Amino acid sequence: MSAPPNAEFQPAVTWHRPVWVLAALLATLSSLGPFAIDTYLPAFEGIAQGLATTPVHLQQTLSGYLAGFSVMMLFHGALSDSFGRRPVVFVGLAVFALASVVCATASHVGVLIAGRVLQGMSCGAGIVVGRAIVRDLFAAVHAQKLMSQITLFFGAAPAIAPIIGGWLFAGFGWRAIFWFLALVAVSVLVLAARTLPETLPPERRQPFTPLALSRGYWQVVSDKRFLLLTLAAGVPFNAMFVFILSAPMLLGHHLKLAPTQFFWLFCWGISGIMGGAWASGRLAGRIPRERQVRWGFGILLVVAFVNTLYHAFVPANVFSAILPVGLIGFGWSMLAPCVTLLVLDRFPERLGLASSLQACLASLSNAIVAGLVAPIAMASVAGLALASFVLGFAGWAAWKLYRMDVRRVIRSEQQAQQDS
Incomplete structure (x- = not known):
């Protein structure tokens, strides 16, 4: 599959292999982030014992990783605009492999924290640059199909990673987890070097100077439609994510489930995301993107509203608390590829x-929900349901404001043409 050339879109190169190969490769690049978190979580206690440290100090390995991830998220894309997509991906993978070796050989928690910070700083390259590669290669409909396939592959990572981490920890000890991550990074680096094309030709690259970068950042963040679309794509994800963040309280305290039963929430949520991604790919080119976004928001908001209304009057049970999570994830995943492409199309x-x-603003919204919203909402299932609806409604409101602005500009242009 390759994008047909037209006046608005001219790909620098053409992808000749099966598209699922590219989807799997970009999904693997994007999955390094979740893998770097989820694989080592089952070994937390073992790491604390092995390094003779406290859980509080060990928690800094996660905080350091997230800090490094968030900071570098701002620069991966700008670097790829200046030096090309391949170099940024390759350097990111190489640094991630090196950081994993540092973690695997750490003899002190401070060294482990440093390695985790380096992991976080490097693994975001795949997520950010992968989206740019998709838009470099394909026009709107084909890009949406590919984004949906990537989400489909990517959705399996949060479910598989803890299982692999648990097996490695049980069989070989906690250090094996980081050796495994290093091996994955090297393998993906070799595969990317053999298959991933450079999709940004030299004539399209931007100068890497402080003045050019500051102008570029300001151009993007000062664009009202960019901000509205980013909110429309990122905030509704938290309508599902708030349940995941509150899983220990929701499942253990409110629903009285054993820790061995927690996987039902995660599997159902991931299934919803993968189902929505599949639907998005199937609908690409068959209906306008704007209609698909409306359908996605419609599913998300109706489910979240009914969930809020139900739990305001009826005591929660396992079925009523978990079923909406997957359906909300389905609605978000159905609209997200379309809105993401609209975001990228603002600045070709x-x-x-x-x-x-x-990606940075989406991570910021996740952090706000994790730090402020979830701790308050998790006091009851009804509170979580209400928070989920409010977050989904906020995303929908951003989308409506974007559409109102688009229609306003269209009306102004039509009026100007009539007057002339």
């Missing part, structure tokens, strides 16, 4: 930088 000459800022 700075795809990497736009992708960086979108």
Whole structure:
């Protein structure tokens, strides 16, 4: 599959292999982030014992990783706009492999924290640059199909990673987890070097100077439609994510489930995301993107509203608390590829930088929900349901404001043509 050339879109190269190969490769690049978190979580206690440290100090390995991830998320895309997509991906993978070796050989928790910070700083390259590569290669419909396939592959990572981490920890000890991550990074680096094309030709690259970068960042963040679309794509994800963040309280305290039963929430949520991604790919080109976004928001908001209304009057049970999570994830995943492409289309000459800022703002919204919203909402299932609806409604409101602005500009242009 390759995008047909037209006046608005001219790909620098053409992808000749099966598209699922590219989807699997980009999904693997994007999955390094979740893998770097989820694989080592089952070994937390073992790491604390092995390094003779406290859980509080060990928690800094996660905080350091997230800090490094968030900071570098701002720069991966800008670097790829200046030096090309391949170098940024390759350097990111190489640094991630090196950081994993540092973690695997750490003899002190401070060294482990440093390695985790380095992991976080490097693994975001795949997420950010991968989106730019998709838009470099394909026009709107084909890009949406590919984004949906990537989400489909990517959705399996949070479910598989803890299982692999648990097996490695039980069989070989906690250090094997980081050796495994290093091996994965090297393998993906070799595969990417053999198959991933350079999709940004030299004539389309941006100068890497402080003045050019500051102008680029300001151009993107000062664009009202970019901000509205970023909110429309990122905030509704938290309508599902708030349940995941509150899983220990929701499942253990409110629903009285054993820890061995927690996987039902995660599997159902992931299934919803994968189902929505499949639907998005099937609908690509068959209906307008704007209609698909409306359908996605419609599913998300109806489910979240009914969930809120139900739990306001009826005591929660396992079925009523978990079923809406997957359906909300389905609605979000159905609309997200369309809105993400609309975000990137705002700045075709700075795809990497736009992708960086979108990912950074999405991570910021996740952090706000994790730090402020979830701790308050998790006091009851009804509170979580209400928070989920409010977050989904906020995303929908951003989308409506974007559409109102688009229609306003269209009306102004039509009026100007009539007057002339």
